[in-house]
């Protein structure tokens with residue numbers, strides 16, 4: 001098993017504010033982890049910490065992230081209204097995914113363009129190439145952002161509440177796409193979600209953040225745990 005992330009006794013938070021304490025968990029290549037929990041329990045703070053955007057207040061975060069062509073993680077942030085209105089073409093949005101620490105030159109080369117095209121094909125959005133991003137539906141926008149994220153990595157995707165605002169059909173389509181990337185291409189998935197039912201359907205592991213009562217384990221272990229019983233009130237066994 002190739003370890004991708006490991007948190008050892010990690011305390012998450014900001015200056016003078018502890019958000020979560022004593023987190024211990026490990027994510028291996030090919031895992032599909034859903035991070036669940038009530039509002040404000042630190043899910044987004046954990047994501048920022050895994051991405052290295054903020055440092056843990058205590059403990060150790062070990063990251064072992066390597067893509068095929070690029071280093072790093074593909075990241076799909078929570079979309080703000082301003083991002084939804086971004087005035088660029090689909091092609092420009094996807095292509096910008098290749099820009100990372102290793103890419104110091106502001107121009108795109110042939111390899112970059114081939115990578116962007118390949119990921120658009122994979123996500124079935126080649127026909128949207130010339131469209132303006134802000135004129136797309138929510139589901140189409142998420143596919144564009146996913147193609148963009150895949151330009152940054154082919155090994156780890158981090159998604160923060162990716163189906164928020166999508167209708168049920170678009171949500172299911174999105175989940176199926178993520179499932180294919182995980183199962184067929186062994187992409188490690190870390191997804192923050194409030195959609196617990198689908199988290200339990202698709203994930204291999206659950207990290208439930210709750211003050212003083214965090215849980216980490218497989219979906220099967222989670223379904224049997226006290227944390228899930230209290231949180232779900234029976235959904236786990238539906």
Ligand SMILES: Nc1ncnc2c1ncn2[C@@H]1O[C@H](COP(=O)(O)OP(=O)(O)OP(=O)(O)O)[C@@H](O)[C@H]1O
Nearest residue numbers: 014015017019037038039040041042043044045046
């Ligand atoms: N930049 C920041 N500085 C200080 N405190 C912050 C900052 N960002 C978030 N917080 C606080 O940290 C706590 C955890 O926030 P976080 O966004 O990680 O929770 P969450 O579980 O993702 O919530 P939600 O489900 O509502 O998205 C909250 O109390 C929040 O107010």
